[in-house]
Ligand SMILES: Nc1ncnc2c1ncn2[C@@H]1O[C@H](COP(=O)(O)OP(=O)(O)O)[C@@H](O)[C@H]1O
């Protein structure tokens with residue numbers, strides 16, 4: 620890759636994950652540069668979600684090292700990794716369905732706020748200030764994802780595409796520096812995917828680095844700075860969207876799949 624001066628944010632080195640006899644990842648290495656939208660693509664079962672799970676501490680790799688800002692993430696719990704600014708969404712929605720949009724985001728903010736212990740130490744005045752600050756923060760995030768008009772509505776009452784935006788808002792409430800999105804466009808109409816694409820660009824514009832797993836090739840090729848292709852637990856290609864689109868190994872990998880999804 621050009622630009623030797625570019626600083627690495629996330630480095631994955633020789634990552635291997637084993638499920639019984641199955642090597643879900645067989646020694647994967649890649650880097651994510653700050654301020655980019657980097658996508659991981661590959662046929663079903665290639666190991667994309669497994670890579671996300673290993674990076675965010677949801678499973679322990681058999682081998683390999685993951686570093687973030689030069690410090691190892693490997694071995695840390697998901698909550699500790701999130702506190703370092705590495706935050707993910709899940710392939711399925713992770714929103715509290717019976718709560719309002721605003722409450723979902725406020726809970727997300729509380730999870731990283733210092734409340735609780737401070738209640739005792741700082742007194743009621745300080746708590747009120749903290750509550751006001753969280754409420755303002757929640758408002759800003761909800762507006763950022765374009766749901767200001769939905770803030771008081773119950774999450775499960777929203778159309779599916781907007782529920783996924785709530786999920787994004789909850790992830791943003793954790794104040795990520797690296798945001799990992801697992802199939803944010805899944806189940807969406809193409810119009811909704813355009814909205815999410817634009818939002819992901821806006822997130823990058825805020826200085827948040829994005830690592831994306833997404834099946835929709837139009838979306839991936841439209842918004843990614845770098846695309847990493849996995850197949851059978853290995854990196855088979857990496858580069859700019861234009862190069863990946865025409866890469867013979869990538870074309871072969873996709874043609875070789877029996878599934879209907881790319
Ligand atoms: N919890 C698990 N137990 C056993 N095998 C798993 C588990 N999770 C994933 N796998 C297997 O690991 C491989 C990679 O899966 P996954 O990372 O979900 O692929 P992708 O997200 O690229 O579709 C697949 O062969 C899958 O069946």
Ligand SMILES: [Mg+2]
Pocket residue numbers: 667668669710
């Ligand atoms: Mg997956």
